[in-house]
Amino acid sequence: MLEKKQLLDFVEKYGDEVMYFALSLVKNRPDAEDACQEMLVQMIRHSENFDGNRDIKNWAFTILYRKCLDQLKKRRRFLNFFERAAEACPARKEDGPENSIQMRLPESVLNRLKPKEKACLLLWAKEGYNTEELAHIVGCAPGTVRVHLFQARKKLKKLMERGNEKKVLVSSG
Template identity: 40%
Template sequence: MVSGVKYYGYRITILMDEKQVIAECLKGQTESFRQIVEAYADQMMALALSLLGNRQDAEDVCQEAFVQAFRNLHRYNPARSFRNWLLTILYRRSLDLKRKRTRWRRLLHHLSGYLLEAPSLSISRNVSRNNSEETEIAGLSLPFPDNLTLPERAALTLWAGEGLNSQEIATILGCRPSTVRVHLYLARRKIRTWLDEKKERREK
């Protein structure tokens, strides 16, 4: 059972018989997990909004956090606060999203001059409240130069788009982390050279 009260405008929820609900979920009674979602959804959403500042991103991260919590419920330590365990998952998912966005922005910073002039690419310009502009590409398709090898493309996409580290990428590509770092270095160098050449041709 879930009960709630208003306190200074915030909805404070209490999950009655929390341990029992968790035990039911662990026994396979998936419907019981809905009580957990109802109890903590507002708190999770409030934290996600404060971290990400975007409702759509916050809703996505909350959903992902609840799914992750459900799948890893068997790892929950009853000695810990269940609420804090959920919020920890949410916090880490939010950091993952911000890390991915930061890496893409770094890559887009190098590509922005070319992208804004390429009519064949799907580009939108969003103006934030402080009137600053941010360029976003629909999806994760970037105009990589033709001389990038498949491993270089894969390493760069997994690093910038998925937020993976060199060890994780190495596992996927079946190589050493040091090799992944070489792929990333060469990919960035080729992109930089490619952009410089395009800039020179435009200036002629």
């Protein structure tokens, strides 16, 4: 069992090393801080499972490594989703930065989704939640979450294709 003093000593002794490791993996401070915080929370939650014969540093870095990978997956999923959307709906030349796809997409496309579809899609794409977690959050069955995600992606694809058709009609006319 992990004692409170052991955890405090660990943070005191290895706090900088832990942060450096997280920063080296995720490459930005907010994500590194999130990963470190999630590591500490998991250590506290599972303190009764800690084997006193095991090295606390190895245990912590194993948890931290997994939390950093989770952060990278969340970021990659979020960026991939919006990069695909940006490619499908490029900003017009006359649009300034305030009208770029990053600013237009949430209003013009995402707001056309039903609230549960939008919530499921954003939590899945940005936060990396799986269908079980999403089901708990939005209060429906995992199968229903899969339907919401399918419908949201289908609608987005249709809206983006419609946007490309308009672009082709405008540029050819």
